Amino acid sequence: MAEENGKVAFVTGGGQGIGKAISERLADDGFMVAVADLNIDTADEVAKGINDAGGKAIGIQVDVSDRDSFFKAVGEAAETLGGFDVLVNNAGLGPTTPIDTITPEQFDKVYHVNVAGDIWGIQAAHEQFKKNGPKGGKIINATSQAGVVGNANLALYSGTKFAVRGITQVAARDLAEENITVNAYAPGIVKTPMMFDIAHQVGQNAGKDDDWGMQTFAKDIALKRLSEPEDVAAAVSFLAGPDSDYITGQTIEVDGGMQFH
Ligand SMILES: NC(=O)C1=CN([C@@H]2O[C@H](COP(=O)(O)OP(=O)(O)OC[C@H]3O[C@@H](n4cnc5c(N)ncnc54)[C@H](O)[C@@H]3O)[C@@H](O)[C@H]2O)C=CC1
């Protein structure tokens, strides 16, 4: 663990997968971390692991799709940890949705979590950053390689992740005067419960097993290995730290070389 840097980071979806790795990495970097998740048990467990390792973290329950819940959780984190410097809008839903199967209910649910959730988070963080004066703050949003190039059978998910890149660019312009940077990370095929669910459905739909589903996504990775959550956390560490102070409105692709621009 690095020495505490006196800054507070709030990570949504911090209870598992990529969000867990980000929470642990930012704690290693010296941040006090609010591990925020719909599932308070996993959030508390991740926070406990960080505290046991010598860092400082709290678990907080949040439903990112609910604006009041997001504001309440961010307010609680700022009060308990003594400030607010970085928001990682990481929570997301990734259903497999062949185009004709998408229902209005599914559309509402996925857009409320993946898109509205990011907007509520930006608003709640902005309210706190105003108290920081010229110090500003950093907002980091999760998009995906599927938000850079449309992926088969992921119309709903890909659409939300394209929207996240648009919101990132606009918020970067809107908040720049207050020294608030807004960037995004676009993971590739990461070994998490979300990706294993997608691989399972793709394999099952093709009459194949889960490994075939995963390899279907993995075949275009230039570096020829699937991503660990820690690969993504390393890029978020850069975006949360001072070395990225002159970068805003950008999406960093952390996909082992799937999409090139
Ligand atoms: N796993 C992958 O291969 C990729 C993931 N991503 C993105 O990275 C982010 C994290 O993904 P994973 O770790 O794979 O997902 P995951 O499904 O393994 O974990 C997501 C976490 O978010 C939490 N969550 C879900 N709905 C929530 C809500 N309404 N409010 C608060 N928390 C909620 C869940 O409880 C869970 O702990 C997502 O935005 C995802 O779209 C992007 C590209 C690839």
Ligand SMILES: CC(=O)C(C)=O
């Ligand atoms: C889940 C995801 O973001 C993919 C397949 O890129």
